[in-house]
Amino acid sequence: EAGVAQSPRYKIIEKRQSVAFWCNPISGHATLYWYQQILGQGPKLLIQFQNNGVVDDSQLPKDRFSAERLKGVDSTLKIQPAKLEDSAVYLCASSPTRGLETYEQYFGPGTRLTVT
């Protein structure tokens, strides 16, 4: 079974530029998450999708961040305009809808964003 795919793996941009990240979850996983992991910290949830609907985006800075999952499979996370403090690893995770396994999230390799 293929894991969660993310691209690009690395991105360097200047502040005020825009950037987009892509995630393809494990096949059949209905729930998809985006996390932000700042160096030296644990991941922090940005947004959670169930199929193509948003379940929780309370921690998403909506003035600059947006995310979509139009067909309930792939997802994109966009930052526009980027700030220096957005430098972090952006992790995508997915989970099945299968009893208690719904709580188990499987993570992609992440996209390391550097804003200069």
Next chain:
Amino acid sequence: AQKVTQAQTEISVVEKEDVTLDCVYETRDTTYYLFWYKQPPSGELVFLIRRNSFDEQNEISGRYSWNFQKSTSSFNFTITASQVVDSAVYFCALSESGDYKLSFGAGTTVTVRA
């Protein structure tokens, strides 16, 4: 409020030593789930274990064992006879019932020296 606390920032051991990682959590729910994840230098978070709040049995998987104590709100993780490949950042996380999202601790960096 911090829901998961990992007080140890870094632990360094020599190969074959045992290492115990502490995790203390906070929740008002009676049903919740606790997790440990490993993040090796490659960066990908690897799921290690899920423990349900209503199951306080300790668990052993190979060289890994977990001690869950509701009375002290702790879910500690022990690596027995550590190996260099165990070097990674380990995260404890909490999910409250029906929520599914994970609240992570700050992580503990384990370095195993040959």
